[in-house]
Amino acid sequence: MSINGKAYIAGAYEHPSRISLDKTLPQLHAEIAKGVLEDAGLTKDDVDAYFCAGDAPGLGPINMIEYMGLNNVRHMDSTETGGSSYIVHVNHAAQAIAAGHCNVALITLAGRPVADAKEGKPARFFNPQAPDLPFEMPYRFNVVNMYAMCAMRHMHEYGTTSEQLAWIKVAASHHAQHNEHAKLRNVVTVEDVVNSPMVADPLHRLDCCVVTDGGGGLLVVSPEVAKSLKRPLVKVLGAGEAPKHLAGGHVDLTYSGACWSGPKAFEEAGVRPADIKYASIYDSFTITVLETLEDLGFCEKGKGGAFVSDGNLISGVGKLPFNTDGGGLCNNHPGNRGGITKVIEAARQIRGEAHPKVQVPNCDIALAHGTGGLLGARMGSATLILGSEAA
Amino acid sequence: MSTEQKNKPRLIVNSESRPYWEGAANGQLLIRKCNSCDKVHYYPRTICPHCFSDDTAFIEASGNGVIYSYSVTRQANPPYVIAYVTIDEGVSMLTNIVDCDVEKVHIGQKVKVSFLETEEGYALPVFTPV
Numbered sequence: 413m414s415i416n417g418k419a420y421i422a423g424a425y426e427h428p429s430r431i432s433l434d435k436t437l438p439q440l441h442a443e444i445a446k447g448v449l450e451d452a453g454l455t456k457d458d459v460d461a462y463f464c465a466g467d468a469p470g471l472g473p474i475n476m477i478e479y480m481g482l483n484n485v486r487h488m489d490s491t492e493t494g495g496s497s498y499i500v501h502v503n504h505a506a507q508a509i510a511a512g513h514c515n516v517a518l519i520t521l522a523g524r525p526v527a528d529a530k531e532g533k534p535a536r537f538f539n540p541q542a543p544d545l546p547f548e549m550p551y552r553f554n555v556v557n558m559y560a561m562c563a564m565r566h567m568h569e570y571g572t573t574s575e576q577l578a579w580i581k582v583a584a585s586h587h588a589q590h591n592e593h594a595k596l597r598n599v600v601t602v603e604d605v606v607n608s609p610m611v612a613d614p615l616h617r618l619d620c621c622v623v624t625d626g627g628g629g630l631l632v633v634s635p636e637v638a639k640s641l642k643r644p645l646v647k648v649l650g651a652g653e654a655p656k657h658l659a660g661g662h663v664d665l666t667y668s669g670a671c672w673s674g675p676k677a678f679e680e681a682g683v684r685p686a687d688i689k690y691a692s693i694y695d696s697f698t699i700t701v702l703e704t705l706e707d708l709g710f711c712e713k714g715k716g717g718a719f720v721s722d723g724n725l726i727s728g729v730g731k732l733p734f735n736t737d738g739g740g741l742c743n744n745h746p747g748n749r750g751g752i753t754k755v756i757e758a759a760r761q762i763r764g765e766a767h768p769k770v771q772v773p774n775c776d777i778a779l780a781h782g783t784g785g786l787l788g789a790r791m792g793s794a795t796l797i798l799g800s801e802a803a
Numbered sequence: 804m805s806t807e808q809k810n811k812p813r814l815i816v817n818s819e820s821r822p823y824w825e826g827a828a829n830g831q832l833l834i835r836k837c838n839s840c841d842k843v844h845y846y847p848r849t850i851c852p853h854c855f856s857d858d859t860a861f862i863e864a865s866g867n868g869v870i871y872s873y874s875v876t877r878q879a880n881p882p883y884v885i886a887y888v889t890i891d892e893g894v895s896m897l898t899n900i901v902d903c904d905v906e907k908v909h910i911g912q913k914v915k916v917s918f919l920e921t922e923e924g925y926a927l928p929v930f931t932p933v
């Protein structure tokens with residue numbers, strides 16, 4: 413069953429906090445739920461489905477349903493695919509709505525890694541029963557060096573340069589200067605990025621995303637509910653999700669799961685990459701964006717470096733405005749997973765409510781893509797295409 | 804033995820992985836081969852990820868390979884090299900490149916296996932330039 417036109421994003425809310433010392437994790441989830449319901453003009457009693465991922469404390473969705481007093485839930489889902497979870501949730505919510513299981517689906521993401529670190533709470537650790545961990549943990553992998561190996565291989569195969577990767581951060585910084593909530597608001601240059609300290613070759617400090625607290629929420633609703641509300645309509649046109657992994661040792665680090673989630677989403681939406689006016693691309697690191705853009709078909713495989721250069725991702729300058737909120741690279745990467753912020757900014761663009769300096773004129777079709785896990789090992793990829801009512 | 808890791812590495816040992824660590828302690832790099840489809844895989848599993856047969860067994864790999872990709876973690880003191888090495892048998896494995904000039908490590912570089920003693924008295928396969 414296609415979800416094209418069967419569901420709408422009726423609420424989108426980003427928590428303004430970037431350091432949440434004075435707030436508990438459940439409190440952040442609830443504040444986000446409140447914010448997104450107010451944005452849509454709905455109440456908690458209208459919510460009949462709840463979606464969350466591993467950042468929500470408790471047994472899947474149950475404890476947060478209790479904490480928030482969601483009394484009418486008849487559909488729930490706690491799919492966990494890291495930073496792509498929330499885009500998977502939009503897909504699953506739209507499927508559930510299309511199948512008649514629910515009408516108003518609430519999705520929340522919240523995290524407080526900065527506050528947790530200040531309070532001396534241990535970082536989330538990997539499950540020692542994960543099958544891969546015995547063979548990887550002893551080699552001291554971390555998030556940065558696992559993404560760095562992708563960049564190193566992409567450079568080797570396609571001649572991609574650090575300067576080209578830097579353009580991705582530069583574009584994000586141009587957008588973040590207009591976002592009062594962004595963690596990093598200074599505009600940076602290619603030289604700033606390549607001269608920042610090397611973290612794990614070839615990724616510099618400014619190739620990496622920010623670490624922030626906060627989060628965001630979405631409401632996915634049926635067409636009937638969406639049309640009863642006062643907000644501009646944001647229609648779900650198509651979505652795709654896919655795992656990618658090391659395939660028994662047949663390792664290829666030059667592409668992501670987007671090469672499967674993307675075509676599925678485009679097919680369902682009935683559009684092509686050339687039709688996308690705005691793209692939210694998961695940006696844990698600059699290399700994440702570069703490989704994803706290639707895999708989604710915005711340019712040929714291996715040509716991502718040339719594609720992102722010279723401001724091509726800057727709104728009002730280039731052909732593909734991306735992450736106009738400043739993205740994970742400059743604005744917000746709540747709970748070390750972001751993901752939901754990608755859909756929130758895409759919805760702002762379709763509504764015409766992005767910051768005027770970065771709003772894409774006549775933005776009738778937008779894409780949001782999430783990457784969860786490790787690009788250098790195993791990941792969940794998810795792609796969502798949204799449109800205006802006319803799209 | 805490498806001096807690059809100050810403390811001995813710690814392992815997660817379970818019934819499925821123990822023979823792999825015992826092999827390493829005996830100076831053998833073991834990979835898993837399927838007797839049904841004849842394909843090898845890494846990391847080792849009892850059920851073949853290619854054809855789902857449970858007729859699989861450890862075999863000894865040559866221990867020779869080339870670096871598929873790598874990164875130097877600069878914030879560690881001293882910096883260390885993480886890498887994927889593609890071994891002659893055709894699978895790639897996450898590992899460290901040790902006893903090397905970190906500034907000269909490169910993709911395509913020929914490497915061979917060596918072993919680091921671990922906390923548990925087993926050994927950890929790592930690679931070193933040929």
Ligand SMILES: [Zn+2]
Binds near residue numbers: 838840852854
């Ligand atoms: Zn087999």
